[in-house]
Amino acid sequence: MNLSGHTFSSGLAATMAVVNILKSGDHIVCSDDIYGGTQRFLRKVSIPNHGLQADFVDLTKLSEVEKAFKPNTKMVWFETPSNPLLKVVDIATVTNIAKKHNPDILVVVDNTFMSPYFQRPLSLGADIVVHSITKYINGHSDVVMGCAITDNDTVQKHLYFQQMAVGAVPSPFDCFLVNRGIKTLHLRMRAHYESALAIAKYLEANERIEKVLYPALPSHPQHEVHKKQTKGMSGMISFYLKGELEQSSTFLSALKVFTLAESLGGYESLAELPSIMTHASVPPEDRAKLGITDNLIRISVGCEDLDDLIADLDQALKSAIPRI
Ligand SMILES: Cc1ncc(COP(=O)(O)O)c(C=O)c1O
Incomplete structure (x- = not known):
């Protein structure tokens, strides 16, 4: 080749x-x-x-x-x-x-x-x-x-x-x-995968979350295809909060370890709201059809300590949705 x-x-x-x-x-x-x-x-x-x-x-x-x-x-x-x-x-x-x-x-x-x-x-x-x-x-x-x-x-x-x-x-x-x-790509990817999988499981079990999208979870609709063609998964997770724009905004503002930003794939954890940030240029009717709604959050799990990341998500979720 x-x-x-x-x-x-x-x-x-x-x-x-x-x-x-x-x-x-x-x-x-x-x-x-x-x-x-x-x-x-x-x-x-x-x-x-x-x-x-x-x-x-x-x-x-x-x-x-x-x-x-x-x-x-x-x-x-x-x-x-x-x-x-x-x-x-x-x-x-x-x-x-x-x-x-x-x-x-x-x-x-x-x-x-x-x-x-x-x-x-x-x-x-x-x-x-x-x-x-x-x-x-x-x-x-x-x-x-x-x-x-x-x-x-x-x-x-x-x-x-x-x-x-x-x-x-x-x-x-x-x-x-x-x-x-690039010299540490393999080390970083393994760390992103390990933490993201743990966070995806935490989110999936959380009562404030409607649905988690992470291909390495067995609940993902294309989990079998994912397993067939990859050797793991990165730190990218998307999930639907039980709420609307107001709850999403409160959640994102309450995060302390995750930074509100559009990028992804770095050593630091980031969170964003695709409907008004990365995917704002997608026509609104297409966003609605696809499910890019105001309660869809995308996170990029970085290389920080896993317990700190989960604690941060936990306190931000509780602040966005105090009662369930
Ligand atoms: C999947 C994907 N492809 C391409 C790009 C564009 O890359 P860049 O920001 O380096 O222009 C991005 C940026 O977010 C992306 O997420």
Whole structure:
């Protein structure tokens, strides 16, 4: 396998470089709850300005995948687990369906939520893997960077050309920082997984919580697919509070160890409200359909002491929902 990784000045710059391989009139099949910034790029730039066509579909439903392809479909784009609903797409199955339709369709997986430590989409048949290096790969919340990895010669040439022709490449100092951060990727990922699994179990047993979304829990709808295609799970958990916007806001303001912020994948724990933060650019009717409601909280479990993290969530939940 002739593998190459091309770095860009952000995850979104890597996304843009990959999408730039498409021509006006080409069609992308996209999963329906990808990162809000990727949606914004497609909906506000690629579609209106560059003439791309896109359909946003639930790729966990194989019947919908089958129906999604058109004669002009050139790319399938998904995140797994997705952001913020942590839906798990079966990478090998979706790739097979796409290639059966047309072997030239490029299958792109945004692997930001897993890092290469837990999930390797190219070995499952995907053509391109995109990472926001800003997140787990760097891990120290002090760099913005992205990359696209591929074993496809044509895509390699395209990405190299994009680096040169568009110029959204990282700075030397950022490359130095990522080279330092990446050395502990395996240690950090194991710590994120261990703490997040314990927190997901704590939340699932908590009476103030309606539902927890974490693929490593047996209750997750795609738990079997998750086990088949990964070696673990990161620190990303989403959950529904028993409440509305007011309870979510009180919960987020009451947190002391978790910081209210949009990013993820760093050593520090973060919490956010997707409906008004990361996914505010998703049309409201789509948010409602998907379940990105005002009581959906997304957390990124960092590397702090587990007892401190659980105690923090516990006191914030009690302050948001005093009586149950
Ligand atoms: C899954 C995913 N992909 C891509 C990006 C974009 O990355 P960056 O912030 O490095 O541009 C993000 C950012 O949050 C993300 O969560």
